Amino acid sequence: MKSLQHFIGGRWVEPADGDILTVVNPATEDAFARFGAASAHDVDRAVTAAVEAQPRWAALSVAERVDRINAWADTVAEHAAELAELECREMGKPVAVGRSFIDGSVAGLKAAAAQALTYPFAETVTGPDEVRTDIVRHPLGATAVITPWNFPVTMVLIALGPLLAAGNAVVVKPSERSPVSTGRLFELAEAVGMPPGVMNLVLGDGRAGGALAEHEDVQLVHFTGSVGTGRRVGAAAGGRLHRSVLELGGKDPVVIDAGVDPVATAQAVAFGAFVNTGQICTSMERIYVHEQIADAFVEALVAAAQTFTLGDGLEPATVLGPLVDERQRDVVRRHVDDAVQKGATLRTGGVVPQRPGYFYPATVLTDVDDTMLVMTEETFGPVAPVVVVRTFEEGLARAAESRYGLAATVYTGDPDHIVAATRLPAGVVWVNQWQGGGPERLYEPAGDSGMGATGARAAYDAATRPAAVHIAPTAPAANR
Ligand code: TXE
Numbered sequence: 001m002k003s004l005q006h007f008i009g010g011r012w013v014e015p016a017d018g019d020i021l022t023v024v025n026p027a028t029e030d031a032f033a034r035f036g037a038a039s040a041h042d043v044d045r046a047v048t049a050a051v052e053a054q055p056r057w058a059a060l061s062v063a064e065r066v067d068r069i070n071a072w073a074d075t076v077a078e079h080a081a082e083l084a085e086l087e088c089r090e091m092g093k094p095v096a097v098g099r100s101f102i103d104g105s106v107a108g109l110k111a112a113a114a115q116a117l118t119y120p121f122a123e124t125v126t127g128p129d130e131v132r133t134d135i136v137r138h139p140l141g142a143t144a145v146i147t148p149w150n151f152p153v154t155m156v157l158i159a160l161g162p163l164l165a166a167g168n169a170v171v172v173k174p175s176e177r178s179p180v181s182t183g184r185l186f187e188l189a190e191a192v193g194m195p196p197g198v199m200n201l202v203l204g205d206g207r208a209g210g211a212l213a214e215h216e217d218v219q220l221v222h223f224t225g226s227v228g229t230g231r232r233v234g235a236a237a238g239g240r241l242h243r244s245v246l247e248l249g250g251k252d253p254v255v256i257d258a259g260v261d262p263v264a265t266a267q268a269v270a271f272g273a274f275v276n277t278g279q280i281c282t283s284m285e286r287i288y289v290h291e292q293i294a295d296a297f298v299e300a301l302v303a304a305a306q307t308f309t310l311g312d313g314l315e316p317a318t319v320l321g322p323l324v325d326e327r328q329r330d331v332v333r334r335h336v337d338d339a340v341q342k343g344a345t346l347r348t349g350g351v352v353p354q355r356p357g358y359f360y361p362a363t364v365l366t367d368v369d370d371t372m373l374v375m376t377e378e379t380f381g382p383v384a385p386v387v388v389v390r391t392f393e394e395g396l397a398r399a400a401e402s403r404y405g406l407a408a409t410v411y412t413g414d415p416d417h418i419v420a421a422t423r424l425p426a427g428v429v430w431v432n433q434w435q436g437g438g439p440e441r442l443y444e445p446a447g448d449s450g451m452g453a454t455g456a457r458a459a460y461d462a463a464t465r466p467a468a469v470h471i472a473p474t475a476p477a478a479n480r
Pocket residue numbers: 146147148149150173174175176204205206207208209210211213224225226227229230232233247248249250280281328331378379380
């Protein structure tokens with residue numbers, strides 16, 4: 001079994017005290033790794049290391065910091081297969097799926113670092129009266145990144161790029177359910193000479209996360225996870241008048257218009273609903289399909305669901321890995337059972353297989369309504385509930401009825417309907433595709449899905465504090 005340590009001030013260390021936590025392989029239910037959870041004292045050591053290291057890191061030129069980040073990205077890319085296997089063993093994601101997301105996030109890390117080279121850390125605006133105004137954007141200092149278990153590698157790479165390139169030091173607290181691949185990312189950073197104290201790692205559960213979010217020297221908390229925890233983290237940071245960026249859950253809708261190909265669209269929706277066993281904050285969780293194509297769509301969706309071969313993600317034939325743990329499977333089972341009890345029709349899936357591991361099959365439900373948990377609460381599992389609507393407008397209106405607002409997807413060939421879709425209350429709207437788009441992914445979640453813009457330049461704005469410097473051209477002359 002792997003034994004994990006914390007990385008503080010450039011050294012691998014054991015926690016001062018604290019519980020021993022175990023990471024379980026969700027495909028086999030075997031223990032995979034163990035570690036001592038960080039106490040508030042360990043968290044304080046990590047934040048102090050970040051505070052001490054940050055000025056030297058910020059004193060490097062932007063190009064020097066970007067070079068160091070790129071060296072890290074390159075070695076992560078070289079170890080992508082190993083990292084995908086670690087992710088698979090700690091949280092169940094099939095290796096091929098993990099590999100594709102890791103490759104994408106390495107590219108994202110490099111693109112984000114490259115933006116530092118053109119970001120206006122210092123710019124001059126000449127104002128009236130010949131007073132020159134410079135805007136200088138300072139790094140914040142010590143920052144914290146708290147990540148969930150669904151994309152352990154991706155979440156760290158995406159969050160750290162702008163924070164580090166802007167000159168901040170970070171303390172990362174990965175999910176207690178998937179800290180192994182994150183630990184490996186830190187070994188790789190150490191190997192390419194990331195200066196001690198710039199990147200620190202503390203392992204633990206909500207107690208360590210809470211201590212980090214509440215630490216008075218943490219200037220920004222970048223949090224991805226559940227709505228409930230996000231509220232606590234945001235409140236803790238706000239109480240100190242410090243920043244937080246919160247990317248929380250979703251209940252993302254898909255609206256499918258008449259006139260699109262039902263089979264091709266069903267295959268796309270199956271991927272959006274079931275990949276990573278539905279454990280993506282932007283998974284498709286509510287499906288509104290126009291009545292003109294509904295029968296053909298549902299038939300094709302059921303057929304596509306049945307191709308999601310369930311198994312250990314280390315097996316090449318596996319498309320659908322297990323859920324992360326028993327607790328998460330209980331949530332999924334509760335949502336599906338609730339829907340069936342209230343009158344939904346189970347078209348495929350819905351039965352827990354008799355085998356070790358926290359598996360749940362790709363499931364399609366019809367005859368669902370808004371009294372059911374599966375339509376109102378984040379399921380975070382491989383479940384596609386389908387609602388038949390009479391018009392595209394009805395689909396859009398129902399898609400908008402949610403307390404969440406992370407992302408939404410629309411399939412339509414009608415240009416007017418595309419315009420209407422842009423008004424959906426979501427941070428991201430995908431039209432006729434899911435997850436695609438260029439590097440300028442500026443967005444801010446709506447509703448309960450979070451707070452703070454991310455992507456593109458906004459990540460640098462969040463990672464820096466602007467200061468205005470107004471300079472008169474001449475110093476006061478001495479009185480003679
Ligand atoms: O999240 P938590 P969990 C959603 C999804 C899932 C649910 C629960 O609906 O079913 O969240 O997942 C740390 N102060 N998403 O329990 O508890 C924790 O240790 C500070 C959506 O994993 O929010 C972990 O590192 N930190 C999401 C991180 O917060 C605390 C992806 C997330 O844990 C803390 C994953 C505290 N008081 C789950 N308590 C997405 N949007 O992608 C816990 N943590």
